[in-house]
Amino acid sequence: MSCKKNIELVNTLGVDFAKIDSFLDDLPPKLKIQLSLKIYMSRYQKVKYLNTKTNSFITWICPILKLCYFDESQYIYQEGEEVENIYFMLNGEANYVLTRYANTAYIHIDEGDQFGAIDIICGSYGDFDPLNWMEQRSKFLRQFTTMAFKMSETLTMNIEDLSKLQKEFNTEYNLLFSESKKDLKNALILKQKASNKCEDQLTKSIMRGAKVDNCTKEDNAIAHSHSHAHSLNL
Secondary structure (H helix, E strand, C coil), rough: CCCHHHHHHHHHHHCCHHHHHHHHHHHHHHHHHHHHHHHCCHHHHCCCHHHCCHHHHHHHHHCCCEEECCCCCCCEEEEEEEEECCEEEEEEEEEEEHHHHCCCCCCCCCCHHHHHHHHHHCCCCCCCCCCCCCHHHHHHHHHEEEEEEEEEEEEEEEEEHHHHHHHCHHHHHHHHHHHHHHHHHHHHHHHHHHHHHHHHHHHHHHCCCCCCCCHHHHCCCHHHHHHCCCCCCC
């Protein structure tokens, strides 16, 4: 059966990716790769982490990436939660926010960005071991909070599949975490700067006797002023 004929058959299956994955598994390896690249094109072309990856890697990873939708003002994950997934932003708008200061945004998440892996590294308190961290995953809690600022669509990879990635494609696994280490440093700096600025604004407002519900618009725009220089570009 030709690749074109297979695509026509996939179209009859609708968007049930569970059925599509089952269908692909029954194909010969070469045809499976060809067809997978066409079916999942809308996914891997947007995700920066996948931009330079091999066809075999894309064929392996795309079926395990699950679509997840978040409404406007919905938290994607919150500080203090156990790390269960990492995320790739497909569409929408999301930011790292300070819940203490009325969800003031301080890092913008661009479409195509990976986010969520830095909490794994941060949770290891400087002793991150990319080979053995799964054994201590229960100790790793979110150090950041992210929120959708409008309806957003993400791809998620759960922790168990992240462990499979380590075994199947160790080079790509190590790249994911090596780049996340760089992002963690920027995220911690910006989080502290935003917290300090909001606290200063709050103190000044209290001294003036004003009621304060959140940071000023200027403070809340921190994320957009850093959206290009400090977005998480993996």
